[in-house]
Amino acid sequence: MSKLDLAVIRTQIDEVDTQIQALITQRANLAKDVAKAKYAEESQPNFYRPEREAEILRQVISRNQNSVLPNETLTFIFQEIMSACRAVQKNIMVAFLGPAGTYSQTAVFKHFGHAIQTVPAQTIEDVFREVEVGNAEYGVVPIENSTEGGVNQTLDCFVNTSLKICGEIDLPIHHCLLAMTQDRSSITRIYAHQQSFAQCRAWLNANMPNVERIAVNSNAEAARRASNEAGTAAIAGETAAEIYHLHVLSAHIEDHVHNTTRFVVLGKQNTPVTGNDKTSLYLSLPNKMGSLYHLLGCFVKNTINMSKIESRPSRQTAWDYVLFVDIEGHIQDEPVKNAIQDLQTQTAIVKHLGSYPRVLR
């Protein structure tokens, strides 16, 4: 390519940038108008509308035919544009399991973009609490991992909360072994969240068999400790390595290549139907013959697909269980409504944890 061509192309890029900038500004002004329209409808409107954001992202993907950019790239760009436009309406606060550098924080930015205020919490319980008391409008918590299954701390918090799930986030998780030293043989202790230890169990048994493993509240907390104590390492992500100035001794130490964590967004609002939704339920299972069979029958009868079922001790009586179930559809869809009515005749407790747009996979 000649010098002249390069200059011409750069001039064209400048022209395109001018248009993009004008359009983004126009979009932000429209978002301001949306805010006025929302105030005209109600005195305390919700500025974050997951159903609308999901619709916009689905449109972005359906328009993305024969483009040089992958869906994930365009989704990321539009998520940031929406984030900036949302912030013109209101700077929303989102709680997550901190400190800075956790996978939860990465999930928050993936879903809400960067034009938000983050509220780091010390434990998953604290994330629920921050949203319940109003220190944050939304919270993001891990709910299940593709290698390790349900995140019990989160599931147990759903029993007593009035918060609703209003969105879900999928995040591929790649763990690293981080330390101040570059000499792996000098490590005598490893800090990590218990979920991360479980996701790297085979690698640790093979590569660091006699090293003490200490579970801490979060991966970023593990990284923080490893940056203060000689002879220690942490399991965390690359973001934590940057924040805490640690060396990556080994990367991709998770036992399964497709290791993914699913997070949910907690809030106080009910999310309207998008036509491609998921519903999460909490059910008690009476200890009698055939109760699980009849419970599942309520979904089969109404042709509802179940995407997840998880059982946890009820914590009321020994050997008494509760179930966490995810089904396809929205609570306002007729088949889901009917299934819930049927369930109410079978089980003592049917708690609706939320209906929300399904994440694009």
Ligand SMILES: C=C(O[C@@H]1C=C(C(=O)O)C=C[C@H]1O)C(=O)O
């Ligand atoms: C503009 C709105 O407010 C927020 C911002 C959105 C956007 O930038 O497109 C979409 C949904 C809301 O989270 C809206 O409700 O339409």
